[in-house]
Every structure is written in C-alpha cells, then in structure tokens.
Amino acid sequence: PGVVKEGVIQDKESLANIIKMACNTVKGKKLGTKYVIVSLPEEKSFSQLIQMPKMTEEELRLALPFEAENYIPLAIDKSYLDFQIIDAHKKDSKHLGLLVNVMPKSIIDSYVLSFKNAGLIPCVLEVESQAIARALLKNEKTASSVILIDLGYDSTGFIIFSDGSIRFTCSIPISSQQLTNAISDSLGINLHDAEILKVKHGLDKKHHSIDKIIEPILLDLASQIKKYIDFYHGHSNHEYFPYDGKIEKIILSGGGANLKNISDFLSEELKIKVELGNPFSNIIQPKKKFFPPENILSFTAALGLALRGASEQIDN
Structure with a gap:
C-alpha cells in the first residue's frame, strides 16, 4: 500500500524491491x-480516435504530434504518443482513422526506471486496456x-471494443475498495472485516444492510457508464464506427467483478446484457488449476500481457 497510488509510482525503490x-x-x-x-495505468493515459488524410506511416509520425494538439488535453512535448491505424468502412475514403494513445513522459519513465532497477528490461509498454481486451476477447474479434x-x-x-480494435477508453473513479470503505465507515468495522462482508454478501437482497450501503455507489457507476456510452455515440466518427452502433453486451473483469449479483444489477440498470469475462479465452486452460476461481478475473490484465509476450520476437 502506498507504493503506487492511482497509477502514479510513489516509491520507485520499494516497487523495484517488490518486483525482485x-x-x-x-x-x-x-x-x-x-x-x-x-x-501502464489507464487512468493516466488519454485515447482519442482522430481522422487524418491518407499518408505513409513515416509521414503520420511526423504530422501527428501537431494534429494531436487539437484533440489531446496533455502537453504533447511532455508526453509519449503512439497510434493504431483504423480502417474506414467506406472503401473510397480519402482519410485514415487513428486511435491515438498519449501518456505523460514522467509516468512512463518512472515505470521503466523501476523495472530497470529490478534488473529487468521493458521491451513493450502498453496501456492496461489493450492487455484486458487481448485476454477477454477470442482472437480479439467481436x-x-x-x-x-x-x-x-x-x-x-x-473500454469500447469494435471491429477488431479499441475505439474508446476512460477511467471511472469508482472502485472495489470504495465499496469496502463504505461498509467499514457505515458499520464502524475495520477494513478487513468489511472486505469479508462485501465478498460474502455483495448485492444479495437477503442481507439488505450490505446491499443498502453499496448500492448508491454502484448506481453512480451505472450512471457514469451510461454517460460514456452516450458520449461515444455522439462523438464517434461513423466512417470508422462499424455496425449500427448498438452495444451487444458488457463484459466484466477485475477483482470487483466477483461481487455477488453485480452482473444482474448492471444489466437491469443499463438494459444491456452483462456477463463475467473469461481471461482464458485465448489460452488452453491447464488441467491443473493455477488460479482459484474467485481470483481469475483479478489476473485479466496479467494474462493479456502474457499473451503479448508469447507473440513477441525479442531481438537481443
């Protein structure tokens, strides 16, 4: 606790020791x-789908920093920038769609330094959403x-994923720990006992005291999810937005996804099918269970990174 806070490394030496x-x-x-x-921490990154005239990748890398200033609320000269080309659905399009990812240099440099201090060499850095999508979606297709x-x-x-790529990401400041804190404060108990009650009862209506405490927070979460869906539909460039714009379903991951009845709760509030994810969708599951079932969703991003590592060719 306290080594990394909201994606920002507070103590590089301690983090390096933990990694070792x-x-x-x-x-x-x-x-x-x-x-x-x-x-890399999603909450410190900024992603934007922008449109540019067709040009070579080399020309894009030269032009993009200037164009990105019109869309990205970060100082471009103090940030690292990368992009993914998104194909337009109109074959005669004269433009390219680019999913641009930007993150402050200070954040990325601190992660690189911490791993180097642990004796490791970062060869690929990617925002967490990319690893999550790779783990949850079969062949990264929907x-x-x-x-x-x-x-x-x-x-x-x-994360909104469509037609083989991420189209929109954001970080919502509502967390699993926030639910635990609310139970602790409301019942006057320590965090350990509050966590036990949260895991045991969740949104089970038979234990209304816990349900009543955490439901307002989850209603806020549902409201913010609705807001971002509406924002995306209103601002996405439909030349790069396939299908009819309809969201087929929501897939949950992360440790908080284990909260009892949360899938049904969000489905009812959002009027969209909600299901728990399978981080092994692109991995042959071993006969021996390495992860307790209740912990699998906590390792979604890690499994996505492992899949990326398995596909990389590292040149010494």
Whole structure:
C-alpha cells in the first residue's frame, strides 16, 4: 500500500524491491528472460480516435504530434504518443482513422526506471486496456461492439471494443475498495472485516444492510457508464464506427467483478446484457488449476500481457 497510488509510482525503490521479490519467489518454472511486457495505468493515459488524410506511416509520425494538439488535453512535448491505424468502412475514403494513445513522459519513465532497477528490461509498454481486451476477447474479434468494464482496486476501466480494435477508453473513479470503505465507515468495522462482508454478501437482497450501503455507489457507476456510452455515440466518427452502433453486451473483469449479483444489477440498470469475462479465452486452460476461481478475473490484465509476450520476437 502506498507504493503506487492511482497509477502514479510513489516509491520507485520499494516497487523495484517488490518486483525482485516476486520474480525470485515465483512458483513453478523460474523466469528465463530479463525482458518484460509492462502494463501502464489507464487512468493516466488519454485515447482519442482522430481522422487524418491518407499518408505513409513515416509521414503520420511526423504530422501527428501537431494534429494531436487539437484533440489531446496533455502537453504533447511532455508526453509519449503512439497510434493504431483504423480502417474506414467506406472503401473510397480519402482519410485514415487513428486511435491515438498519449501518456505523460514522467509516468512512463518512472515505470521503466523501476523495472530497470529490478534488473529487468521493458521491451513493450502498453496501456492496461489493450492487455484486458487481448485476454477477454477470442482472437480479439467481436461480432458487434462490446464494452469491457474492469472493476479494479482503485478505479474502474471503461473500454469500447469494435471491429477488431479499441475505439474508446476512460477511467471511472469508482472502485472495489470504495465499496469496502463504505461498509467499514457505515458499520464502524475495520477494513478487513468489511472486505469479508462485501465478498460474502455483495448485492444479495437477503442481507439488505450490505446491499443498502453499496448500492448508491454502484448506481453512480451505472450512471457514469451510461454517460460514456452516450458520449461515444455522439462523438464517434461513423466512417470508422462499424455496425449500427448498438452495444451487444458488457463484459466484466477485475477483482470487483466477483461481487455477488453485480452482473444482474448492471444489466437491469443499463438494459444491456452483462456477463463475467473469461481471461482464458485465448489460452488452453491447464488441467491443473493455477488460479482459484474467485481470483481469475483479478489476473485479466496479467494474462493479456502474457499473451503479448508469447507473440513477441525479442531481438537481443
């Protein structure tokens, strides 16, 4: 606690030591490489789908920093910028769609330094939403638009995925820990006992005292999800927005997704099908269960990073 707060590293030395300890105490086969795939905090990134005239990738890299200033509320000269080309659905389009990801250099540099201090070499850095989508979506394809909701410890990730790529992301400042804090404050108990009650009862109407405490927070979450869906529909460029714009379903991940009855609750509030994700959708599950069922969703991003690592060719 306190080493990383809301995606910002507060203590690089402690984080490096934690990483070292994790590598040295890992069960099973020991790590055979120093190269690592690193997930960057969604809440500190900014993603925007923008349109530019058709040009080569080299020309795009030169022109994009100037164009991005019109869309990105971050200082471009103090940020790292990358992009993914999105194909238009009109074959005669004279433009390119670009999904632009931007993050402050200070954030990325601090993560790189922490891993280097732990004796590791970051070879790929990507925002958490990319790893989550890779883990949850079979071959990273969907029949229509879906929303991925990652209910994390200190924030909730919101991802719209459509036609083979992420189209929109944001971070919602509502978290699983916020529910625990509310139970602790309301009942006057410590956080450990509050966490036990949250996990045991969740939104079970038979235990109305807990349901009553956490429901207002989850209603706020549902309201913010609605707001971002409306924002996306109103601002997306439909030349790069496939299908009819309808959201087929919402897929939940993260430790908070284990909250009892949360899928039914969100489905009722949002009038959209909601289901728990399967982080092993692109992995052959071993016969031996390495993850307790109640913990699998907490490892969604980590499994997505592992899939990226398995596909990378690292040149020494």
